[in-house]
Amino acid sequence: xxxxxxxxxxxxxxxxxxxxxxxxxxxxxxxxxxxxxxxxxxxxxxxxxxxxxxxxxxxxxxxxxxxxxxxxxxxxxxxxxxxxxxxxxxxxxxxxxxxxxxxxxxxxxxxxxxxxxxxxxxxxxxxxxxxxxxxxxxxxxxxxxxxxxxxxxxxxxxxxxxxxxxxxxxxxxxxxxxxxxxxxxxxxxxxxxxxxxxxxxxxxxxxxxxxxxxxxxxxxxxxxxxxxxxxxxxxxxxxxxxxxxxxxxxxxxxxxxxxxxxxxxxxxxxxxxxxxxxxxxxxxxxxxxxxxxxxxxxxxxxxxxxxxxxxxxxxxxxxxxxxxxxxxxxxxxxxxxxxxxxxxxxxxxxxxxxxxxxxxxxxxxxxxxxxxxxxxxxxxxxxxxxxxxxxxxxxxxxxxxxxxxxxxxxxxxxxxxxxxxx
Amino acid sequence: xxxxxxxxxxxxxxxxxxxxxxxxxxxxxxxxxxxxxxxxxxxxxxxxxxxxxxxxxxxxxxxxxxxxxxxxxxxxxxxxxxxxxxxxxxxxxxxxxxxxxxxxxxxxxxxxxxxxxxxxxxxxxxxxxxxxxxxxxxxxxxxxxxxxxxxxxxxxxxxxxxxxxxxxxxxxxxxxxxxxxxxxxxxxxxxxxxxxxxxxxxxxxxxxxxxxxxxxxxxxxxxxxxxxxxxxxxxxxxxxxxxxxxxxxxxxxxxxxxxxxxxxxxxxxxxxxxxxxxxxxxxxxxxxxxxxxxxxxxxxxxxxxxxxxxxxxxxxxxxxxxxxxxxxxxxxxxxxxxxxxxxxxxxxxxxxxxxxxxxxxxxxxxxxxxxxxxxxxxxxxxxxxxxxxxxxxxxxxxxxxxxxxxxxxxxxxxxxxxxxxx
Numbered sequence: 001x002x003x004x005x006x007x008x009x010x011x012x013x014x015x016x017x018x019x020x021x022x023x024x025x026x027x028x029x030x031x032x033x034x035x036x037x038x039x040x041x042x043x044x045x046x047x048x049x050x051x052x053x054x055x056x057x058x059x060x061x062x063x064x065x066x067x068x069x070x071x072x073x074x075x076x077x078x079x080x081x082x083x084x085x086x087x088x089x090x091x092x093x094x095x096x097x098x099x100x101x102x103x104x105x106x107x108x109x110x111x112x113x114x115x116x117x118x119x120x121x122x123x124x125x126x127x128x129x130x131x132x133x134x135x136x137x138x139x140x141x142x143x144x145x146x147x148x149x150x151x152x153x154x155x156x157x158x159x160x161x162x163x164x165x166x167x168x169x170x171x172x173x174x175x176x177x178x179x180x181x182x183x184x185x186x187x188x189x190x191x192x193x194x195x196x197x198x199x200x201x202x203x204x205x206x207x208x209x210x211x212x213x214x215x216x217x218x219x220x221x222x223x224x225x226x227x228x229x230x231x232x233x234x235x236x237x238x239x240x241x242x243x244x245x246x247x248x249x250x251x252x253x254x255x256x257x258x259x260x261x262x263x264x265x266x267x268x269x270x271x272x273x274x275x276x277x278x279x280x281x282x283x284x285x286x287x288x289x290x291x292x293x294x295x296x297x298x299x300x301x302x303x304x305x306x307x308x309x310x311x312x313x314x315x316x317x318x319x320x321x322x323x324x325x326x327x328x329x330x331x332x333x334x335x336x337x338x339x340x341x342x343x344x345x346x347x348x349x350x351x352x353x354x355x356x357x358x359x360x361x362x363x364x365x366x367x368x369x370x371x372x373x374x375x376x377x378x379x380x381x382x383x384x385x386x387x388x389x390x391x392x393x394x395x396x397x398x399x400x401x402x403x404x405x406x407x408x409x410x411x412x413x414x415x416x417x418x419x420x421x422x
Numbered sequence: 423x424x425x426x427x428x429x430x431x432x433x434x435x436x437x438x439x440x441x442x443x444x445x446x447x448x449x450x451x452x453x454x455x456x457x458x459x460x461x462x463x464x465x466x467x468x469x470x471x472x473x474x475x476x477x478x479x480x481x482x483x484x485x486x487x488x489x490x491x492x493x494x495x496x497x498x499x500x501x502x503x504x505x506x507x508x509x510x511x512x513x514x515x516x517x518x519x520x521x522x523x524x525x526x527x528x529x530x531x532x533x534x535x536x537x538x539x540x541x542x543x544x545x546x547x548x549x550x551x552x553x554x555x556x557x558x559x560x561x562x563x564x565x566x567x568x569x570x571x572x573x574x575x576x577x578x579x580x581x582x583x584x585x586x587x588x589x590x591x592x593x594x595x596x597x598x599x600x601x602x603x604x605x606x607x608x609x610x611x612x613x614x615x616x617x618x619x620x621x622x623x624x625x626x627x628x629x630x631x632x633x634x635x636x637x638x639x640x641x642x643x644x645x646x647x648x649x650x651x652x653x654x655x656x657x658x659x660x661x662x663x664x665x666x667x668x669x670x671x672x673x674x675x676x677x678x679x680x681x682x683x684x685x686x687x688x689x690x691x692x693x694x695x696x697x698x699x700x701x702x703x704x705x706x707x708x709x710x711x712x713x714x715x716x717x718x719x720x721x722x723x724x725x726x727x728x729x730x731x732x733x734x735x736x737x738x739x740x741x742x743x744x745x746x747x748x749x750x751x752x753x754x755x756x757x758x759x760x761x762x763x764x765x766x767x768x769x770x771x772x773x774x775x776x777x778x779x780x781x782x783x784x785x786x787x788x789x790x791x792x793x794x795x796x797x798x799x800x801x802x803x804x805x806x807x808x809x810x811x812x813x814x815x816x817x818x819x820x821x822x823x824x825x826x827x828x829x830x831x832x833x834x835x836x837x838x839x840x841x842x843x844x
Contacts, residue, residue, distance in 0.1 A: 071812070074805035075521070077797050093809050094583050097521060099497070113794075115801070120587070161516050165542070169590030350773035358780035365787075372526075372535075375499050379537065383496035387515050390493070 007125060007281040008253075012040055013176030013240050014274035015048040015136065015215075017222065018055050018081070024222055025267050030055050032262050033269050034062040040276060041066075043087050044123070046134040046176035049270075050083040051114070059085065073134075076101075076115015082134050082177075084121055092122040096162045099380035100151040102138055104373065111138050111148075118159050118177075120166060128248060128281060131170040133163055135177040137187070143227075150306020152180065153299050154384045156187030160194040161387070171248040172281055173197065175241040178215075178272065183236055190299050197241035200252045200277040209257030210234060215273045219260050222271035240277040249284040252277055300388045307381040314374035317367045324363030331356050429547060429703040430675075434462055435598030435662050436696035437470040437558065437637075439644065440477050440503070446644055447689050452477050454684050455691055456484040462698060463488075465509050466545070468556040468598035471692075472505040473536070481507065495556075498523075498537015504556050504599075506543055514544040518584045521802040522573040524560055526795065533560050533570075540581050540599075542588060550670060550703060553592040555585055557599040559609070565649075572728020574602065575721050576806045578609030582616040583809070593670040594703055595619065597663040600637075600694065605658055612721050619663035622674045622699040631679030632656060637695045641682050644693035662699040671706040674699055722810045729803040736796035739789045746785030753778050 016033060017023045037045050037059075045067065050056050056072045063070070067085040074080065075097050084090075096118050102111035118135040137155045138148050146152075156179075167173045175197060181187045183199065191197065201213040210217055214234030218225040228234060244250035257273040335353055438455060439445045459467050459481075467489065472478050478494045485492070489507040496502065497519050506512075518540050524533035540557040559577045560570050568574075578601075589595045597619060603609045605621070613619065623635040632639055636656030640647040650656060666672035679695040757775055 071808065074801040074808065076801060077794050079801060090812055092587075093812050094587050095521075095805060095809075096518065099517075099519060115798070165514075165516050165588040166590075168588075350771075351776055354773055354776040354780065358776065358783070361780070361784075372499050376537070379496040379498060379501060383517060386493065386496065387517075390512055390515050 004283050005126075006283075007128065009044075009125075009130070009172075009174075009279045009281060010040065010042045010276065011044055011046065011132075011174055011176055011240055011279070012037065012042050012274055012276045013046045013048075013134070013178075013238055015178040015238060015270055015272040016050050016055075017270040017272065018050050018052060020052045020055070023271075026055075028265075029267070029269055030058060031062075032265065034059050036258075036262075036269060036274065037063055037085060038066055042085075042276070043125075044121075044132055044174075045085040046132070047083045047085070048134065048136040048178050049081045051078055051081050053079065056083050059083070071119070071121055073117060073119040075117045077113040078110075078115070080115055080117040080119065081136060082117065082119045084119065084132070084134055086121070086123065088123045088125055090121045091124050092120075094120045094166065096120075096158065098137075098155045098158050099383070100154045100377060102148060102151060105370075109139065109141060116155065118162055120162075128171045128283075129169060130172045130174065130281075131167045133173070133175040133177075135159060135175070135179070137178070137180045140180050143230075147309075150302055150309070150381060153187055153190070153302045153306070154380065156181070156190050157299060157303075157384050157388065160191045163191075163195050163197070171245050172250055172279075173243050173245075174279075176239065176275070178238050180237050186298055186302060188239075190296065192241070194296075195241075195243070197243050198252075200240040200242060200255045200275075200279075201236065203242075204252040204255035204277065206254040207256070209255070209275075210259055210273055212236060213255070213257065215257060215275060216271070217260070217273065220268055220271055220273075222268070238272055238275055240275050242277075242279060244281070244284075247283060249282045251280045251282070253280050254278045296388050296391055300385060300392070303381055303385045303388065307378060307385065310374050310377045310381060314371060314378060317370040317374055321364055321367030321371065324360050324367060328357070328360035328364070331360065426705050427548075428705075429550065431466075431547075431552070431594075431596075431701045431703060432462065432464045432698065433554075433596055433598055433662055433701070434459065434464050434467045434696055434698045435470075435556070435600075435660055436467075437600040437660060437692060437694040438472050438477075439692040439694065440472050440474060442474045442477070445693075448477075450687075451689070451691055452480060453484075454687065456481050458680075458684075458691060458696065459485055459507060460488055464507075464698070465547075466543075466554055466596075467507040468554070469505040469507070470556065470558040470600050471503045473500055473503050475501065478505050481505070493541070493543055495539060495541040497539045499535040500532075500537070502537055502539040502541065503558060504539065504541045506541065506554070506556055508543070508545065510545045510547055512543045513546050514542075516542045516588065518542075518580065520559075520577045520580050521805070522576045522799060524570060524573060527792075531561065531563060538577065540584055542584075550593045550705075551591060552594045552596065552703075553589045555595070555597040555599075557581060557597065557601070559600070559602045562602050565652075569731075572724055572731070572803060575609055575612070575724045575728070576802060578603070578612050579721060579725075579806050579810065582613045585617050585619070593667050594672055594701075595665050595667075596701075598661070598697070600660050602659050608720055608724060610661075612718065614663070616718075617663075617665070619665050620674075622662040622664060622677045622697075622701075623658065625664075626674045626677035626699065628676040629678070631677070631697075632681055632695055634658060635677070635679065637679060637697060638693070639682070639695065642690055642693055642695075644690070660694055660697055662697050664699075664701060666703070666706075669705060671704045673702050673704070675702050676700045718810050718813055722807060722814070725803055725807045725810065729800060729807065732796050732799045732803060736793060736800060739792040739796055743786055743789030743793065746782050746789060750779070750782035750786070753782065 018026060020026055060070050063085050067087055069086040069090055071084045071090060071093050073082040073095050098116055101116045102109060104112045116136055118133055120133050123130040138152045140146055213236045215238035216235050218228045218233040242250050255277045257275055258269060261268050440448060442448055482492050485507050489509055491508040491511050493506045493512060493515050495504040495517050520538050523538045524531060526534045538558055540555055542555050545552040560574045562568055635658045637660035638657050640650045640655040664672050677699045679697055680691060683690050
């Protein structure tokens with residue numbers, strides 16, 4: 001760290017909803033997003049759901065004079081959708097793909113194919129090491145019956161681990177993205193408590209934007225309003241989080257969101273609102289620590305619930321596979337009988353024989369693939385649970401009283417699902 | 423950092439070859455490995471290829487009095503095979519799964535199912551922050567025609583990234599494992615140059631073990647000696663690497679390897695030899711920096727070669743899929759003709775019809791799966807190549823002359839494969 005003068009730093013985060021041929025007004029919106037970024041005079045823009053590389057390249061060209069540095073994070077089948085545009089040079093880039101991210105056969109949700117991840121770029125501004133993270137977690141399709149909750153909790157856990165482990169040398173940490181979690185949701189608390197990151201919405205000295213900082217609002221013509229009715233017409237699921245270090249004090253001077261339609265156009269930039277935060281980095285000697293490890297107990301319960309489901313699904317896949325195998329053996333046995341009783345008539349019509357054979361084969365193949373997939377899910381969930389247990393055992397010494405209380409609280413919920421399990 | 427007295431630290435690394443029912447004398451060998459670990463009075467043991475959780479649990483029980491802390495890293499379908507046993511408490515654990523790791527249809531090689539990864543545990547000994555990494559990279563099945571080389575280079579790149587990004591606050595870094603790479607192989611150089619890790623074999627004050635530190639020797643009864651003939655009967659592919667920091671000086675006092683059969687038994691611990699290193703950590707003010715960024719150019723070429731192959735394979739999958747589709751349409755068209763020419767005889771025997779239909783369906787399904795898989799491979803290779811380009815562009819300013827020379831050297835190799843590509 002070589003600077004001592006305060007530095008102003010402007011960050012934008014936007015989920016661009018860039019699904020070519022499916023998202024409405026996709027091409028026009030990317031033109032408008034490019035214009036917005038050029039107007040906003042940012043230091044860095046963190047974009048999500050730039051699913052098509054052509055759209056990234058379009059933005060790269062359009063923004064090249066103001067933002068000469070850019071990075072597109074590639075992952076999974078379609079991509080991670082994460083793109084970063086910066087006025088400052090990147091000194092490094094690193095990607096961590098979450099170990100769980102939905103199911104390949106839920107093609108209508110599509111998350112699995114995206115290879116969701118957290119991307120990191122390193123900036124060095126006047127000697128300040130600024131670690132900037134961008135991410136997009138698994139979508140929430142039904143809040144009441146959210147089968148993806150364990151996956152999102154694992155993602156939030158891995159996100160906090162990745163940020164914590166990779167930002168030890170950082171003077172400033174910034175995280176922007178679509179977390180697909182409300183401010184008080186388990187994953188958000190887990191992330192904030194473990195990393196000590198602060199929420200620019202609650203810390204900003206000035207705020208200008210949608211009511212309560214909502215980034216997904218019912219006024220948005222691209223939004224399915226039914227999902228938002230229980231929340232009074234809007235939810236906050238996009239965030240810019242930040243923290244300083246022992247050597248740099250970070251304050252959030254202002255936060256703003258876009259508010260619906262782009263001025264002079266009938267539609268907004270995306271189905272999400274964009275967030276823009278302005279920070280002030282002031283070299284200091286004040287420390288910045290925050291540690292509340294309670295939420296990990298709750299998270300562990302969610303992961304265990306997911307583990308329970310995944311094990312059950314794997315069991316079902318195995319059972320169905322065995323049934324397919326038995327059916328195949330039975331068919332072959334029936335077909336083989338006339339071969340031994342030489343000269344007898346074949347009682348099995350050939351067409352049915354092949355059709356049934358193909359069916360058995362299809363069952364076997366699909367259950368095998370499902371079995372493999374669920375086994376990987378079980379492994380990833382178990383791995384996260386192990387790490388959470390370790391985190392708990394570590395904090396047990398310091399927070400023994402706190403933890404005992406928490407374990408009791410969690411036990412009330414856990415006991416109904418996991419009998420005889422510690 | 424609160425200590426000032428030197429600390430002795432003993433590390434063991436062993437690839438246990440623990441494939442139940444396939445590896446020879448598997449159960450007996452795990453008993454012997456447990457005995458070895460108990461005798462060796464280590465600080466930490468880094469094991470690879472503990473594929474079966476039961477074997478891990480067996481060791482955990484057997485070692486509990488001397489090594490009360492253990493961690494088993496779960497990943498992929500079978501697991502990562504990585505296990506750590508320690509005398510010291512773990513303060514954190516983190517796993518990074520490599521984005522590429524072989525092909526699911528190469529079941530005889532099995533690497534894909536293992537979900538290979540790098541695991542990390544954090545120790546704190548007398549105030550010293552010790553970051554210990556354990557890993558196992560993709561096997562090399564044929565050195566002359568190594569189709570997995572791009573995957574292994576991507577793994578080496580991700581390994582160095584993970585170590586570098588997560589060990590900024592470390593006083594000491596230790597990496598143990600089976601890299602499946604010779605000491606001068608591209609991946610080994612990439613890893614060492616980028617992280618500044620030193621090789622305990624070349625740095626040890628005393629060495630006692632197999633000739634030239636070989637860990638995979640032809641005398642080993644479990645080893646396929648044919649592969650080792652060109653290398654004079656042994657290769658060194660297992661490593662314990664280390665580095666200190668500005669505040670701690672690390673010296674390697676001794677390194678030893680096991681030498682074939684376990685005393686009193688007709689077979690060795692594994693198909694690899696175990697490595698044991700003893701380090702001395704001395705608090706100091708000396709820095710430890712080493713930076714030679716040349717190898718990244720070479721690595722980028724390998725990744726590009728892999729990318730070229732993956733793109734070609736994806737193209738082949740797409741073409742075969744289209745052929746399957748055309749065949750299906752053709753079949754349906756032929757079958758449909760008599761339906762229109764009412765009363766005419768059906769020229770297509772039903773059995774053949776269903777068989778051909780099933781075949782087309784199987785072709786379509788398998789090429790679709792392959793297409794998805796190759797697309798993911800292309801994404802991961804492209805992502806790594808982008809990051810390597812970034813790393814090069816960053817060092818371009820400082821090492822402009824060096825890089826220009828290197829790019830020319832690489833161009834000689836690249837130009838034959840990639841015409842018209844920058």
